[in-house]
Amino acid sequence: MEIAEKLELLADAAKYDVACTSSGVQRSGKKGQLGSATMAGCCHSFSADGRCITLLKVLMTNVCIYDCAYCVNRASNENVQRTCFRPRELAELTIGFYRRNYIEGLFLSSGVVRDPDFTSELMCETFRILREDLGFRGYIHAKVVPGTSPELMDRIGYLVDRMSVNLELPSNSSLQLLAPQKSREDILMPMRRIESMRAEDGDTRALMSKNTLYMSGRTRLVRKTRAYVPAGQSTQMIVGASPESDLQILNLTASLYRTFAMKRVFFSAYLPVNEDARLPSTDAVQLDREHRLYQADWLLRFYGYDVTEIIDERAPFLDTAIDPKANWALNHLDLFPVEVNTAPLEQLVRVPGIGIRGAQLILRARRQSTLHEQELRALGVAYKRARYFITCNGRYEGAGVAFTREALRARLAAPIQGGRHGRRAARALPGQLNLFDSVETPEKLRGTRSETALPAAANPLPEPEALFAS
């Protein structure tokens, strides 16, 4: 099979993975070696769905022994042509793309071929070729195959920048229903392992670099060794394929940040690609719900909110008409308005319309001048939203609108911009009567089409040797 064809098949299978970022590690270039990495990452292109393409996101192979209901590559799906990359050809393709500035590095996930260890061996070999043979200093993100042995995981961990384990579904019962061959322990064990290894590696480095070892003399690392997963770990879960509420999802997210020191938790709105009795088929794709969950996630990570402030049992789903931060402000009107010229950073970031950057600029600017409407607008604060919650030098800025929950809610409610095309343009109201009992997505339609095109995929799971033979 030609390499471009392989790439197309395996990128097609990987595109539903959302955890694709190139941030979290700063690595300068080195004479004679290709590549560098920046803390903020870099998006090199944007696909037609508006999502960023930063890494070469592919599967090692789309052969899989598991049979997860929501996945395109499940073993029982006979409409998929199966293939596999050789480690060296994938490494060389990555370098070829990198040299043209198409990508920031490699994102490698995989279906499970033969057993988890065999699959991870293939992935590890790819990373080794990239790092050691080709001297690549760009970004590498590895997806951990659940069930990989710890020793193999450690070897991968010293080669890559970020590792992630897919949580798949937000609760154990859903996991048992939709992905019966995976267990919760299989998923949490590698997360725990990555976390403890990272902590250990960090401690060792701190001791060595500060020369604090007892009787150390001139202790120096002989050779600079590669750090263990320097950009941390992330995870993702599918939202909307199972009945969990936002409350459960956000509580789980917060506990993941707390216990495993996750860098990111990604949410992926469930898109029907398979027909399966266990999966929901009547509900629309929950892109708006995903959007609100991400907003809540930002509040957890950057704004210093606690999960109990964002959501509680009384309303277990986030409001789709208003964003979680504005919602919190409306529920705590007794804390507002705040004075922009004196309020501390923690209070400023809780004002709707003032973000982290806006708050920092306010702190910087108010050392030398008093801030009023004009100054705030110049700083790039969303004054239109912020004015109901602030005073400028003692003067309340939101005059004209009653300072009540209902009146302010009407001002702050804003629909989510979903574009003028595609399925988010036609807004179906929740609970609206539906003539069809299943959602048709282009992916699903294509699946049925290819059924007629490829009538007999004789053996959906070829042996690995057969894959490499071609």
Add this chain to the structure above:
Amino acid sequence: MSTRAHGTKVVTPDDITSEVVYCYDRSLEGLLSAIFAAYANHEDPTDVVCEQHLQPRLGQRVSFIETDLHHAERVRKGIEARCGWRTFDAVKKASLSERHDAGTAAYRFVRYALDEQKRRDCSRCRKRKSCKGVGGKGPCSKLRGRALSDITHPAVEPMHRILRSIDQECEHMRQFIRFEHLRDAEVDLWYARCNPKSSVIPLVMDHFVERFNVQPFIIYDEEHHLAGVYEGRSWYLVPTEETGSPELRLPDRAADEAPMQQAWKRFYRTVAVESRYNPELRQHFMPKRFWRNLTELQEDLPSLAPRSSHLTGNSGMNDSEHVPPCCQK
């Protein structure tokens, strides 16, 4: 009546329309010379613009400023000593901007930053006994860089807007530059074309040199006719207004170029999730003006011939001897 008899200055038409605009060439040195001239002539020009944006207002007098490297150097030293290198860096960046008000903004900003230094009050400073610059006699280290952080001041705020747009354009270049592998018998190099609004190639060369230090490359700015050349050891800028675009002397694409571009295009098409189709969002992140130089958004390989017509007159120039020695294998 009597005052005029005593020889006070006679009012001339020039004084009534005392507004003056300073016009400099597009370089940083030109801008610094204009700032020098404003201080030397005791004038306060309403506009400081570069040649291609010159459009005098009604009754405005135009004063063309000769670029003088010594004057420019004095201004650079003055700004760096009094206001710190960050302030000078900001001026440097603003001089690359294509906005018509960039020169004026930079001039006003420099004037404000220097005045801040002069206007300071040292009477309550704890270091006033040991400080050599008490009372405006020299630079004050406490005030260095203060001007830049006074973001909302009318003299500083336009400067920040310009700096933000420059930084954004740099980021766009880091994202959207696409190299092509060119090679023939004697030359092996990587070539990229781009069309930034502002002339930001000097600002992004360091990034690309660090990252792609194993490949000699040329980044050619079609808008400003400027090529950033890295030859394997160091990089330099080559203005090509006189010599014509480098494309005339480039070798053809390497054998692996077409399959790689094809693979990238297929990857790009595949990776979009159809159910999430949202072209507005894509265009927001990836503005259309960049599309003509993006490999993944083109149907087939565009020709390497230069696009702008006025350069074709140079096509008589011969090729291989003009290839910079650095790019020869």
